[in-house]
Amino acid sequence: MSAPRSGVAHARHVLTENPVTLFAALLFALLVVLAIAGPAIVPYDPLASNAAAALQPPSAQHWFGTDALGRDMLSRVIVATRLDLGIALAAVAASFVIGLPLGLAAGYFGGWWDRLVTRLSDTIMAFPLFVLAMGIVAALGNTVGNIVLATAVINLPFYIRVARAEANVRRGAGWIEAARLSGNRDLRILVVHLLPNALPAAAVQVSLNMGWAILNAAGLSFIGLGVRPPEAEWGILVAEGAQYIVSGEWWVSLFPGAALMLAVFTFNLLGDALRDLLDPRRRT
Amino acid sequence: MSDLPDPLLRVERLKKYFPVAGGRGSMLHAVDDVSLEIRRGESVGLVGESGCGKSTLARLLARLHDPTDGRIVFDGADIGALPAARFARSPERARIQMVFQDPTDSLNPRFTAEEAIAEPLKLLASLGREALRARVAELATQVGLPAELLARFPHQLSGGQKARVGIARALAVRPDLLILDEPTAALDVSVQAVVLQLLERLRRELGLSMIFVSHDLNVVRLLTERVAVMYLGEIVEVGPSDEVFRSPMHPYTRALISSIPGQGPRIRLQGEARSPVDPPASACRFHGRCPDGQDRCGREKPRLVSVGGRAAACLLAANRVSSSA
Amino acid sequence: MNAPLRARGSAPNPPLLEVCDLNLEFRTRDGAVQALEGVNLQIRKGEIVGLVGESGSGKSVLSYALLGISDRAARITGGEASFGGIDLLRADARVLAELRGREISMVFQSPRTALNPIRKVGRQIEDVLRRHALARGSDLSRGLREGAIQALREVAIPDPERRLNAYPFELSGGMCQRVMIALALACRPALLIADEPTTGLDVTTQAAVMDLITGLARERQMATLFITHDLALAADYCDRIVVMHAGQAVEDAVTGSLFAAPRHPYTRRLISSTPGPAGSISSLAPVPGNLPDLRRTDLPACRFAERCERADERCRRIRPLLGESQAREASHRVACWYPDAADAAGADPVLAGREG
Numbered sequence: 026m027s028a029p030r031s032g033v034a035h036a037r038h039v040l041t042e043n044p045v046t047l048f049a050a051l052l053f054a055l056l057v058v059l060a061i062a063g064p065a066i067v068p069y070d071p072l073a074s075n076a077a078a079a080l081q082p083p084s085a086q087h088w089f090g091t092d093a094l095g096r097d098m099l100s101r102v103i104v105a106t107r108l109d110l111g112i113a114l115a116a117v118a119a120s121f122v123i124g125l126p127l128g129l130a131a132g133y134f135g136g137w138w139d140r141l142v143t144r145l146s147d148t149i150m151a152f153p154l155f156v157l158a159m160g161i162v163a164a165l166g167n168t169v170g171n172i173v174l175a176t177a178v179i180n181l182p183f184y185i186r187v188a189r190a191e192a193n194v195r196r197g198a199g200w201i202e203a204a205r206l207s208g209n210r211d212l213r214i215l216v217v218h219l220l221p222n223a224l225p226a227a228a229v230q231v232s233l234n235m236g237w238a239i240l241n242a243a244g245l246s247f248i249g250l251g252v253r254p255p256e257a258e259w260g261i262l263v264a265e266g267a268q269y270i271v272s273g274e275w276w277v278s279l280f281p282g283a284a285l286m287l288a289v290f291t292f293n294l295l296g297d298a299l300r301d302l303l304d305p306r307r308r309t
Numbered sequence: 310m311s312d313l314p315d316p317l318l319r320v321e322r323l324k325k326y327f328p329v330a331g332g333r334g335s336m337l338h339a340v341d342d343v344s345l346e347i348r349r350g351e352s353v354g355l356v357g358e359s360g361c362g363k364s365t366l367a368r369l370l371a372r373l374h375d376p377t378d379g380r381i382v383f384d385g386a387d388i389g390a391l392p393a394a395r396f397a398r399s400p401e402r403a404r405i406q407m408v409f410q411d412p413t414d415s416l417n418p419r420f421t422a423e424e425a426i427a428e429p430l431k432l433l434a435s436l437g438r439e440a441l442r443a444r445v446a447e448l449a450t451q452v453g454l455p456a457e458l459l460a461r462f463p464h465q466l467s468g469g470q471k472a473r474v475g476i477a478r479a480l481a482v483r484p485d486l487l488i489l490d491e492p493t494a495a496l497d498v499s500v501q502a503v504v505l506q507l508l509e510r511l512r513r514e515l516g517l518s519m520i521f522v523s524h525d526l527n528v529v530r531l532l533t534e535r536v537a538v539m540y541l542g543e544i545v546e547v548g549p550s551d552e553v554f555r556s557p558m559h560p561y562t563r564a565l566i567s568s569i570p571g572q573g574p575r576i577r578l579q580g581e582a583r584s585p586v587d588p589p590a591s592a593c594r595f596h597g598r599c600p601d602g603q604d605r606c607g608r609e610k611p612r613l614v615s616v617g618g619r620a621a622a623c624l625l626a627a628n629r630v631s632s633s634a
Numbered sequence: 635m636n637a638p639l640r641a642r643g644s645a646p647n648p649p650l651l652e653v654c655d656l657n658l659e660f661r662t663r664d665g666a667v668q669a670l671e672g673v674n675l676q677i678r679k680g681e682i683v684g685l686v687g688e689s690g691s692g693k694s695v696l697s698y699a700l701l702g703i704s705d706r707a708a709r710i711t712g713g714e715a716s717f718g719g720i721d722l723l724r725a726d727a728r729v730l731a732e733l734r735g736r737e738i739s740m741v742f743q744s745p746r747t748a749l750n751p752i753r754k755v756g757r758q759i760e761d762v763l764r765r766h767a768l769a770r771g772s773d774l775s776r777g778l779r780e781g782a783i784q785a786l787r788e789v790a791i792p793d794p795e796r797r798l799n800a801y802p803f804e805l806s807g808g809m810c811q812r813v814m815i816a817l818a819l820a821c822r823p824a825l826l827i828a829d830e831p832t833t834g835l836d837v838t839t840q841a842a843v844m845d846l847i848t849g850l851a852r853e854r855q856m857a858t859l860f861i862t863h864d865l866a867l868a869a870d871y872c873d874r875i876v877v878m879h880a881g882q883a884v885e886d887a888v889t890g891s892l893f894a895a896p897r898h899p900y901t902r903r904l905i906s907s908t909p910g911p912a913g914s915i916s917s918l919a920p921v922p923g924n925l926p927d928l929r930r931t932d933l934p935a936c937r938f939a940e941r942c943e944r945a946d947e948r949c950r951r952i953r954p955l956l957g958e959s960q961a962r963e964a965s966h967r968v969a970c971w972y973p974d975a976a977d978a979a980g981a982d983p984v985l986a987g988r989e990g
Contacts, residue, residue, distance in 0.1 A: 180570065200417040202407075203415050203416075203425075208397050208402050208432035312912070499904065505918065524836065543653065568841040569837060570866040
């Protein structure tokens with residue numbers, strides 16, 4: 026048995042142990058930088074149209090070419106990072122904060138709590154999730170806020186399910202009984218004891234959901250729900266470029282599409298790394 | 310049963326029934342009409358095989374479960390009446406503590422050893438931060454846990470070390486009664502010896518009362534003064550440990566002792582224990598497997614009958630005051 | 635180093651299983667774990683041998699290596715193991731598959747997890763019979779069913795025709811263990827390896843299961859290797875006991891002799907730390923120290939050296955071999971440079987009174 030590593034040393038170990046993890050972390054860092062500093066570092070104003078330079082292929086002045094209104098594609102793709110990441114983050118955070126406690130309570134208490142929460146979760150999952158999201162946005166109004174809400178709602182069952190499973194497995198454990206013997210009441214057991222144990226599994230879920238949430242937001246925008254032009258968002262950019270593929274101007278859709286793919290790919294890879302970071306068992 | 314004044318714990322006709330899923334009102338009699346007394350500083354063993362109810366009884370006494378019926382009186386206070394959820398904050402909570410069977414399962418994998426031991430102190434004793442750390446260090450020394458291991462997580466500790474953490478945690482709030490549920494069952498034999506000696510030393514030094522639940526009769530004999538044998542939720546024999554082992558009165562006890570390796574000719578029991586669901590109200594539950602059973606054992610339910618300082622629930626026990634094992 | 639045993643004149647009963655100087659290691663991320671070192675073992679036909687040790691002693695690892703079912707990270711780095719002339723360590727996979735279940739069988743520790751939970755018990759026995767084509771009669775399926783019923787009957791399961799259709803979760807622990815024994819013995823193997831078959835069972839069930847195994851072993855003259863951490867249990871049922879510590883076999887003796895006069899310091903401590911029917915808690919003498927970390931590259935030659943009060947330089951540098959110190963007694967061999975004398979008083983007179 027060996028001594029534990031400190032938090033920082035552990036983080037460093039996780040990153041260097043697996044090259045894939047390091048790669049994912051670097052990509053993630055890149056995305057974050059682009060999201061935060063995007064507007065400041067782009068070569069052109071993403072909204073500035075220039076009819077003379079419309080639909081130019083990639084070149085030295087416009088690395089990603091220009092779109093139908095002459096706007097620089099590189100700038101638009103970079104600036105869109107902030108919106109896409111922002112929507113996904115907000116939605117996943119909302120799902121997490123609401124779904125996790127509900128799931129933990131359902132798994133720990135059982136009984137009617139469990140039945141109530143499971144029915145809610147089942148109801149949501151009964152719908153094809155993208156269609157449900159469409160319905161919510163269509164009903165509530167075509168705003169970015171409603172995209173976040175819709176994405177949060179359809180992701181809820183994943184967190185409920187993960188938390189419920191983690192709580193259920195552990196509710197009969199010796200250390201839960203020991204916690205009661207130490208004077209813990211149920212609420213404190215849920216928060217102080219069960220929640221930290223459910224976090225590693227939930228973290229993997231977060232990462233997968235982020236990728237999915239980005240796709241979801243882009244998909245809604247693609248069909249015209251949510252983000253509206255001239256806002257730059259990867260889904261909208263793909264939609265704007267879709268009509269030009271046939272006529273040979275492939276770059277208008279391809280680069281936003283590639284950015285989308287890269288983002289989802291990064292989050293999927295990150296899932297395992299996040300779990301390793303959070304699990305004390307890996308700390309040796 | 311003794312009627313010396315002022316027992317620390319008095320259990321009166323305790324019952325715990327679980328409803329059986331799917332059955333129409335069928336109940337599983339996990340603990341059935343159990344009465345027992347523990348005096349201050351006394352160590353009592355609770356033995357029996359799986360399904361006899363000893364673990365359920367231990368958890369009832371530790372107030373992790375609520376009884377279906379009966380009373381639990383601890384130092385004069387009826388603690389059975391309060392629901393388990395509320396008991397967590399009552400003053401008696403700190404006076405009854407428990408050590409669990411599987412040291413790995415009984416420690417939160419995300420708590421360090423120090424955090425695990427400190428938790429009851431945080432919740433049940435109002436100590437400042439410095440006093441808390443000092444007390445944890447004191448407990449670690451008391452159970453023989455090297456101080457540098459306090460910062461470790463359970464998966465970085467050996468079985469024996471985890472067992473010590475569990476014991477330190479149980480002793481943190483200075484309980485009067487310590488309930489031990491098979492504390493050494495999951496340990497290697499040489500580690501077990503060390504932990505048993507530790508428990509014996511602590512018992513003497515701290516004047517603890519102990520309830521020692523185990524299926525290992527040799528271990529129980531070493532650490533307890535009195536022993537109660539359970540079968541299908543009932544106590545079938547009680548008495549001083551040495552005497553019960555030397556000359557058991559109940560046929561089940563006799564069969565149990567003869568099954569220990571090295572105990573001479575084995576008494577073979579037929580079949581398996583009957584189901585604890587809806588047991589017959591007017592028959593001995595051991596009837597059918599009992600090597601000495603007679604017809605009336607199937608018609609009459611034996612009560613715990615005292616003979617000298619011992620008691621056995623057997624209709625034929627009255628004839629056996631001092632039989633050889 | 636095994637030579638003394640066989641060279642001792644004509645052995646009327648040559649060993650069925652012979653393990654010679656076996657070394658096994660596990661390749662892990664943190665280095666190689668030297669799980670077994672220089673293990674010698676022989677079992678003769680009809681003999682019941684107990685392999686006793688604590689967790690980490692290598693007893694289960696040894697049995698898996700013999701059957702060729704070791705973990706993928708395991709590597710045999712030396713030694714031999716032969717069964718009826720077949721080299722178990724280097725044999726072709728097909729040869730081993732034929733042996734398993736037919737000539738060498740194994741009973742595992744937790745019966746409920748060792749049985750397939752979604753397959754009826756009768757079918758599982760029929761699987762074994764079918765695999766080794768031992769059904770009799772022209773109607774194959776009826777022959778298999780009869781064979782399965784017979785197997786269940788032989789392990790004293792009441793009402794075997796009905797029990798054929800039971801799933802493992804419907805049976806008690808003791809029953810499941812009997813089913814596993816039936817599975818193992820269905821093809822009448824010559825060697826049975828029982829790996830902690832009664833751990834987790836009640837003491838009365840344990841006695842019944844052990845009686846069953848040893849009864850069948852005697853009846854069929856089947857060699858049995860009985861692996862356990864429970865010394866008293868081994869004392870009750872085994873003809874001979876081999877004590878293992880940290881991957882090394884340290885003592886190999888006829889049961890009575892082992893308990894009457896244990897010669898290895900570890901064996902002595904193991905006996906005296908086991909609670910028995912007599913003695914008080916202060917008479918328990920636990921084994922000092924801890925099991926050495928088997929990943930170390932600087933392990934002492936005798937792996938008990940760091941826990942032993944008699945250890946000296948020789949113990950740390952040169953490994954004592956089983957049987958080297960005393961040439962005379964084949965029935966009691968010890969791997970120690972300073973063993974207790976052969977006639978030293980035993981640790982437990984009660985256990986010593988038992989013969990085989």
